[in-house]
Amino acid sequence: MPCFRCGARQSDPVRGASPWKRGVRADRQVLVCPACQRSEDWTAALDRCVACGSTALICRLGEVECRACGHVRQARPPDRSGDLVTSGAPGLSEEVAAALSRVLGRGLLG
Template sequence: MPCYRCGARQTDPDHGPSPWRRGVRSDRQVLVCPDCQHGRDWTADLDHCTSCGATALVCRLGEVECRTCGRVRATERMAEPPAPSDGSGLSEEVAAALSRVLGGDGLAT
């Protein structure tokens, strides 16, 4: 899942926890890349818990749960299919990942 603000694709760190942050925006789970976390208050764009005001929300199976106070509510709209992507660069990223994992040309023998 890319960053909802800039579209950067998530990469796993070599060591330690991921610098990417999760949130909920318009009842959908989103990721925020480290670059978009700098500058203005990036949490202002996220949904807030109606009970405690926190942005530590998780969206799953038609409900949103607050990790701070534990409040659970149903999502306000039915899940819509994701918007189609042109896939630009994705096939190259997949090929590079396969090459790293499998070695060489990325083909298993």
């Protein structure tokens, strides 16, 4: 899953806690990369708990739960009209094709 702000993808994890943060936006789980976390307003685009206002939310099994106060609510059905990433970053399939092309030294069809 890419960063919802810039489209960066996670690399292989290093031992220990991940520097990537989770959040919920439009009732969907999203990730925020370390570079975007340096922005002052990175939490402004995340959903907030209706009970306490925290952005420490997780989305699972059709529910959104606040990790700060424990409030649970039903998630809205997902809007499939577009991706949350608006940066124009390539999708995973394009990244894989480009990596294969670099490694193999030729196009996928050549």
